[in-house]
Amino acid sequence: MGIKRKIKNYIYLKRHYPLSVKNITPDPNKKTVLIVDSQIPTFDKDSASNRITEIAKFLAKHYNVYLMDWRKAIPKLESKKYIQNLNDHNVMVYTPFIGEYGIMKGKKHFINNLLPKLDFVWCHRPELFEHYLDFFRKKAPQAKIVYDMVDIHYLRMERGLEIKYDKNRAKELVYYKHIETELCKQADKIAVISDKEKEFMTAFVDPSKLFTVSNVHNLKVKPEDMPPFEKREGIFFIGTFLHDPNVDAVEILYHHIMPLVWKVLPKLKITIIGPEAPEAIEKMNSERFEIAGFVEDIIPYYKKCFASVSPLRFGAGVKGKIGQALEYTLPVLTTEIGAEGMFLENRVTALISGNEDYQKFADNIIEICSNESTWNTLHNNSEKAIYPFSIEAQKEEIFELLK
Template identity: 30%
Template sequence: MRQAHVQNGSGCGKKILVIDGMIPRPDRDSGSLRMSHLLQLLTSFGYHVTFAAANLEAPQPYTGQLQAAGIEVLTRPDLPSLQNYLQWSGACFETVILSRVSVAVRYIEAVRQYVPQARVVFDTVDLHYVREFRGAKVTGNRALLKRALQTKTKELAAVNAADCTLVVSLAEKETLIRECPGAAVQIVSNIHHTFEPVPAFAPRKDLLFIGSFFHHPNIDAVHYFLADIFPLVKKKIAGVKIYIIGDNPPESIQSLAADDVIITGYIPDVSVYFNSCKVSVAPLRYGAGVKGKVHLSMSFGLPVVASSMAIEGMPFINNRHGLVVDTSQDFCQAIVSVYQDETLWTNISQNSQNLIKTHFSFEAAQRQLVKVLKQERTN
């Protein structure tokens, strides 16, 4: 067994290879934002970081952003395949991070064969099988249930095959320890800056929902909110609108656009919405991991009204860091309360940013990553 040389928060090892499903697009989805920040931290430790999308595609401007940060990016047509690259260059890596179950299943055997000296880290991003099981339960989709069973088999196999597995919350760590006794599991959660100063309460108006629509729980959440909650809110707050921001809204979402329902699609800079809207909503009915939409809102100091599912895995205290509700009537009342009460709004705004600084900052992630990079190989 071997151990990375990491001392006082910085690494003096050689090279780390990170493989994900695609190039991080931090302005488009939460998983990409976390990966982008994770790569930044690894370079700050003094490692030479090489990144590859599983398909070796390297779209701009995202590839250029990584390269500008000092990260080597593997691309086509320079390489015929990642398998070839591992065979040719694997000997130089001391750690390989495989992000998401689809990538881990596809490459872990090749990494073991061609990079035998490396510590293999499986980064779950969230437990996919948990999200799929919950989605099947909420929607009654039997095909999704079948897929969840298949995903669980693959995901737990990857956990058992890796030297270390990363999860984003204590809840998911406890789940994996029950399912895979003896597995080495570490928490590296979402990573955020906070944005200060926070614009004042009085000039703000309207509601905000944010989330990529490549992620099906967001589609379900918007349908639920607009059908069951927003009509109640409009009876209480005259003229209120909701801005629904996110990449790739399907026709079923676009068709819901109205004068008071603004479907923006992808927005390169979302700060203007976080700084002008009064309440962020996160009415998720299923999911897994921790929710970037909640963290991003809190990082801007924008109070969140969320379902229990949306704040899962967070040390989130109701009425302190936001409002947590699980029925349509309660969701409406919570929105009205924080929308109209400046003292409540201000307290939640301040407390939510403090929570991000304590648990979901670069400093918090750095402490956790050091543990991962110190951990010995187990296989």
Template identity: 30%
Template structure:
């Protein structure tokens, strides 16, 4: 595993999103083996994008529906190609197979897009989420992409279970890789501001991500009016990258509802807040805002969707509540009761250190990749569905891509 190509949906922005942090964690895992890493993306870079060159990672801009990629990958000859989200595998997977058939193909799902989309649709239609919503057009594409790859990285145990039970995906195609964090020593925990030195309620999340925007709307319209009467001095501080005009317009100083925008230092924001709220109404994957809160000793009030996959069998670092009245009550209780607050803080530290143990999960992940590398032919023989999908999608995707390519030449 010496030469690795990562095809990114976007250039990593660890300060803007949990997906950006996650990508940097995976890059770090690959670097353990002193691998040569190239990061390629068809997207344009933003100001928030991290400089990969400074970390010794080669950067390459690639073009969609263009044979220049074939030449690039043929010269690179990677041992491992990792796709950041299924859309990148759809675009470039068949070209990788054509030019480097022996390269291991890994899909980093980030979260299950079909699950998030299905929940969003059910929420929009004000009805209960079920299989009819799960088996959507995104699912058809995403599950096909999982089958076409040799391994898919899953951030949530709940989503692994869903893939196995609802879509019959074999477990040897899936690897559980949650967020990867260094242990938080007790001396660092003790240095954090205490209950008395903290104030206000905080929430954070990239506003380009629809679940985050909808949760802010829910706070504005339903939850904060209930919470602010119980906590007459507390303010709600909402942070997130890419706040649009429609987001900024939600600010109401009189109601103590503040849109703070991009957080330059999430650590400072989180460790001075008394509690964090995450009332997500739909979504998937793991929530970076909750692990940020755990790391800084900030207890949380969250919805079932937000808490999904976070705690396993462990006690949460706060309350999980979907009823609006009860949610407001729990926030008030957590905000005012120091004993309860300390207890929930302790659970947060415990979760952080055991559920997201960096060295353990890094090792598990790299061992699985190595295992597949050693027995690639046997591994692929057990995945006939993947071979079949590879064959058919290569024909159709290839035809479509070549058609677009020719069309582009004419302009």
């Protein structure tokens, strides 16, 4: 690192740090887990971040838990609320500091201090596992390495390429497939996000290494505490546009599904929520098809809308947008791909259509916005739908993973 960069970093730390003032003292009687991610998890921006945040908070009740962003030597001010949220639940997050004699202590200092204490290294996402596998094998041979797949990336890409071929995405697929079917064999344990993916992965690795650790969702409200059917209006879609299936889903809503809905319900408004929308999506914005971008507080949408809609044609893993809607007892409309691994039952806990049955998806939207009986059935069955994703339902599997 050059002298100018060091000075710039020093000034940044003096001006903005510490990002959290809580001091957490490790318990010498507990085992130590280091979670390595590609970012400080942004629980309110993407499903994978929300999942690892909830897992870290749960683990911190039973282990000494540290979390490190592998990319940034200096987490920025924007990460402050996420670091504080984790610290509030006794998760120790890497941030540099200015030590004795004005010397900055960074990531190297953080890792070197942890290496002899580590019992588990939890590599969240395939890139992290590939990057750190050899390092922790050599530097912390006593530590068990957990590869958290998040979802099976190459499978999601493979499904997407069947619908829309992209040369660059095809190259990425080869990279991820190597990690997810070959390199993964070198992990001590592998966390998969659903039993369906666990079954899929048995073709590549010893089944005894596989553990299902899904999204973590808990019922946030009681059905009777939420506004009733007659006080609802509109529907919404939510998801980050850095995720190809979400871009495709919004295009399908705009070009195929909503025109069919508007023939019957011409005034129905749909709101598209999520960061990083490409220009083509931004241009869809209108009074009936609102492109809202990132929304800090989405709870009002759970309170005022008829349903969350997710017409996914491809993807893999468990869909956080569906679990989050169920947390607030909001009916969910999705496809067979969207429902994969979610334990959903058509017309009992969700309305489910074929992946490319646009007329059926449109009919489901019309029904959920006009049939109070259907709406109440899904609304009142949310707790049944969400239970498999609660910590209570998953904790034994997590403890087994970290034996």
